[in-house]
Structure formats: C-alpha cells, structure tokens
Amino acid sequence: MSAFEVIGGKRLRGSITPQGAKNEALQIISAVLLTAEKVTINNVPDILDVTRLIELLQLLNVKVERLSKNTYTFQADDVNPDYFGTSDFRDKSSKMRGSVMVAGPMLARFKKAYIPRPGGDKIGRRRLDTHIIGFEKLGAKFEYDEKLNEFVLKAPELKGTYMLLDEPSVTGTANIVMAAVMAKGTTTIYHAACEPYLQQLCKMLNSMGARIKGVGSNLLEIEGVEKLHGTEHTMLPDMIEVGSFIGLAAMTQSEITIKNAGIKHLGIIPDKFQQLGIKMDFRGDDIHIPQQDLYEVQRYFDGSTVSFSDHPWPGLTPDLLSIILVTAIHAKGSVLIHQKMFESRLFFVDKLIDMGAQIILCDPHRAVVLGLERKQQLRGVVMSSPDIRAGVSLLFTALSARGKSIIQNIEQIHRGYQDIEDRLRGLGADIKTLH
Numbered sequence: 106m107s108a109f110e111v112i113g114g115k116r117l118r119g120s121i122t123p124q125g126a127k128n129e130a131l132q133i134i135s136a137v138l139l140t141a142e143k144v145t146i147n148n149v150p151d152i153l154d155v156t157r158l159i160e161l162l163q164l165l166n167v168k169v170e171r172l173s174k175n176t177y178t179f180q181a182d183d184v185n186p187d188y189f190g191t192s193d194f195r196d197k198s199s200k201m202r203g204s205v206m207v208a209g210p211m212l213a214r215f216k217k218a219y220i221p222r223p224g225g226d227k228i229g230r231r232r233l234d235t236h237i238i239g240f241e242k243l244g245a246k247f248e249y250d251e252k253l254n255e256f257v258l259k260a261p262e263l264k265g266t267y268m269l270l271d272e273p274s275v276t277g278t279a280n281i282v283m284a285a286v287m288a289k290g291t292t293t294i295y296h297a298a299c300e301p302y303l304q305q306l307c308k309m310l311n312s313m314g315a316r317i318k319g320v321g322s323n324l325l326e327i328e329g330v331e332k333l334h335g336t337e338h339t340m341l342p343d344m345i346e347v348g349s350f351i352g353l354a355a356m357t358q359s360e361i362t363i364k365n366a367g368i369k370h371l372g373i374i375p376d377k378f379q380q381l382g383i384k385m386d387f388r389g390d391d392i393h394i395p396q397q398d399l400y401e402v403q404r405y406f407d408g409s410t411v412s413f414s415d416h417p418w419p420g421l422t423p424d425l426l427s428i429i430l431v432t433a434i435h436a437k438g439s440v441l442i443h444q445k446m447f448e449s450r451l452f453f454v455d456k457l458i459d460m461g462a463q464i465i466l467c468d469p470h471r472a473v474v475l476g477l478e479r480k481q482q483l484r485g486v487v488m489s490s491p492d493i494r495a496g497v498s499l500l501f502t503a504l505s506a507r508g509k510s511i512i513q514n515i516e517q518i519h520r521g522y523q524d525i526e527d528r529l530r531g532l533g534a535d536i537k538t539l540h
C-alpha cells in the first residue's frame with residue numbers, strides 16, 4: 106500500500122483548478138444506463154471511484170470510449186443484465202458508494218436490480234432504506250438475501266406516485282429520480298435532496314427528454330416518459346475540492362488562486378470559510394486567497410462561540426467538516442465542530458492531537474478546536490488516512506506542520522482527488538509517494 110511523504114512548513118503559491126465533481130460524476134455516469142443512445146460526458150474526474158464505476162459499466166457491456174483524459178462517451182445499447190447478481194458484481198460494488206446508483210436506471214430499463222452492500226467511506230451507519238422504500242413505492246418488490254447481503258428488486262412495471270422521503274438522502278434521491286423518469290404517470294418526491302449534484306443530474310435527464318420540475322428544490326415532480334435519448338453533459342467543478350483548497354491556503358499561509366471555481370454553485374461554502382476569518386476575493390469565477398499570517402474566527406452577534414455543523418443542502422455539506430476542523434487548528438479563536446450525520450468521522454482527531462493540535466473530542470459527533478494562533482507549530486508524524494476527507498485533511502495538516510510526515514493508506518485520498526500529488530507539487534509542496 107502506498108503512502109505520501111510530506112515535508113511541511115513551506116508556503117505554497119500559485120493557481121489550482123478543481124477537478125469535475127466526484128459525487129456528481131457517480132450519479133451522471135450511472136444515468137448513461139437509461140438510454141441506448143450515445144452520451145458524452147465532459148470534465149469527468151480521473152479518480153479511483155470513477156474508474157471503478159466505469160469498469161462496472163463496461164462489465165455490464167456498456168461501450169465506453171475515452172476521448173481525452175476527462176471526456177468519455179458511453180453507449181448502453183447492448184447491456185448484459187446477467188452480470189448483475191454475480192459475485193464479481195458484488196465484489197466490485199463493495200469498493201465504492203456510487204455503485205448503488207446503477208440500481209435506479211437498471212430497474213427503469215431492465216425491470217430488475219441488485220443492490221449488494223456498497224462500499225465507500227466507513228464513517229458510520231449508511232442505511233439504504235430511502236432507496237429501497239422509494240423503489241417499493243414506485244411498484245418494485247424486493248427481497249433481502251441475508252447470506253449474500255444483497256437486495257434483489259423486481260419491477261415489471263414502475264408507476265408514478267407521491268412519496269415523502271424519510272430523509273433527504275443524496276444517493277437515495279438520485280436513485281429514485283432515475284427509476285421514476287420512465288415510470289407510468291407522475292411521481293412527486295417531497296423532502297428530496299437538492300445538492301448541486303442532483304440539480305445537475307436532473308438537468309442532464311431533462312436534456313435526454315425527461316420531464317422533471319422543481320429542480321433545485323426539495324419537491325420534485327417527474328412526469329414519466331416512454332424513453333430517453335442521448336445527450337452531452339459537463340460536470341461542475343468539485344465544490345468539496347474548492348473548499349479543501351481554501352482551507353489549504355489558509356493553513357499553509359499561502360497565496361493561492363482557485364481557477365474556475367464555479368462560485369455560483371458553492372452555496373454557503375465560501376461564507377463558512379470567511380467565518381473562520383479567511384479572506385478571499387472573487388475575481389470572475391476564480392477565488393483568490395491572499396497570504397494571511399493569522400486568521401481570526403468570527404463570533405456570533407451575541408459574542409458566543411461559532412459552531413460548524415452539517416445539514417442537507419443548502420446547508421453545509423458534511424464532506425467539508427473535516428477540512429474546516431483542521432483549518433481551525435491554526436486560527437485565533439475556538440470553534441465547535443458538530444458532525445450530525447455520521448458518527449465515525451471525527452476519530453481522526455487523535456492524529457492531529459499527536460501533531461500538537463489542541464482539540465477536545467467531546468463525543469463521536471462533536472469536537473472543540475482551540476486555535477493555536479500560530480503561537481505553537483505542529484510537528485510531523487506518521488499517520489494513516491481513515492477516509493477520503495479525513496485523509497486529505499491530514500495531508501494538508503502535514504503540509505502546515507514542521508518536519509516530515511508520512512500519510513499511509515492514500516488509496517482513500519485517490520478515491521476522490523485527481524492527481525493530488527502533482528497538483529500540490531505545482532503549488533510548491535514538498536510531497537512524494539512512497540511505494
């Protein structure tokens with residue numbers, strides 16, 4: 106297994122361009138199964154989870170052509186649904202969360218779907234109830250195979266209906282939308298997730314002939330159509346990468362410009378980093394972060410301590426809380442980080458404490474960070490990346506620490522960050538891979 110070796114404490118400088126969005130890519134690439142016609146997708150991030158999903162589609166007999174590093178065409182005109190339900194499919198699905206989203210399109214087009222236990226980050230319970238209940242409401246029958254740990258769904262006919270989701274699950278909403286676009290009649294989904302990932306999925310489906318209204322809200326109305334046709338779609342810049350790079354600039358006291366950041370799709374993300382005291386200028390679609398020796402955390406109007414907690418869109422995405430946590434380590438002031446959705450995403454603070462950070466883990470969901478105000482430096486240590494966002498947070502913390510750090514298990518980071526070593530080196534970081 107490879108590791109990064111990082112010599113920290115250097116200021117970085119330059120420009121960096123975010124990749125196409127990981128979590129959008131997983132939805133969009135699954136959606137190519139909904140038509141027999143050709144679909145062209147631009148700005149596909151070259152990351153492990155995407156490569157694995159594309160491999161899964163190829164095994165389902167989808168024709169895949171790579172036109173350039175980040176542009177692909179897909180044609181699902183001769184799909185082999187028998188690959189579903191094989192042990193190879195189960196094995197490959199268990200390596201990423203995104204695999205769960207081939208179920209919606211398969212159900213819509215081939216009347217049958219298998220959902221083995223998906224992979225993805227081990228960050229707490231990640232139930233699939235919203236997906237399964239949504240499919241059931243559309244008319245699918247399911248069985249759960251306890252031995253194989255797999256849901257088997259059958260739906261000779263999907264029928265539109267009203268549903269109020271138990272929670273606005275991101276992948277769950279995407280799956281139900283994809284199952285509903287060719288169902289008979291109208292499907293109404295209330296309490297739907299509405300992240301930019303979903304807005305982009307709906308936009309793409311509408312350009313394929315679907316009839317989805319309410320895009321961007323938590324009330325979607327989908328009028329079923331007979332069939333969908335081909336299209337061309339371009340992925341948005343990855344908002345989690347944009348947030349990550351803002352944190353990196355501040356932590357390493359660097360001047361960095363994030364090019365083509367997709368500012369209008371970032372929602373509350375820039376405001377949250379501004380609350381940490383980080384200055385930024387918006388120049389067209391670029392975000393310029395000036396070099397700042399110290400940033401001071403704001404307080405609420407009543408003078409109380411600021412807390413950062415996750416919330417479904419348009420609230421703060423849970424995927425940025427680990428980055429916000431490590432960014433707060435060097436700040437002037439204290440913050441509470443409250444990770445509501447996942448119960449195992451904060452344990453990586455152990456390693457940060459080893460490095461010299463002042464953090465109190467109150468319980469699995471809450472941590473208080475007492476900013477060091479640049480009065481103390483962090484020291485490099487050997488650590489292992491537990492999940493994708495904690496991994497990149499540890500990497501950036503290592504770049505802000507004195508001396509050498511080793512970050513093991515970097516496959517977790519490569520799941521979601523394209524060419525991260527080269528891109529950081531382009532900013533002047535001292536980083537190399539140890540094989």
Ligand SMILES: CC(=O)N[C@H]1[C@@H](OP(=O)(O)OP(=O)(O)OC[C@H]2O[C@@H](n3ccc(=O)[nH]c3=O)[C@H](O)[C@@H]2O)O[C@H](CO)[C@@H](O)[C@@H]1O
Pocket residue numbers: 128131202203229230231232272273274275276277417422423424445446447
């Ligand atoms: C491939 C992909 O797109 N993964 C993202 C997707 O995962 P994913 O779609 O798996 O996440 P879900 O939206 O289903 O929910 C994640 C967890 O949060 C809980 N939950 C969810 C909504 C809510 O209002 N309250 C609540 O507690 C769920 O029970 C679950 O345990 O969305 C997550 C939440 O933004 C992100 O962290 C993941 O990066």
Ligand SMILES: C=C(OP(=O)(O)O)C(=O)O
Pocket residue numbers: 127128154201202203224225226424493494521
């Ligand atoms: C939790 C994440 O990914 P996944 O859902 O693919 O595990 C993430 O992208 O932060």
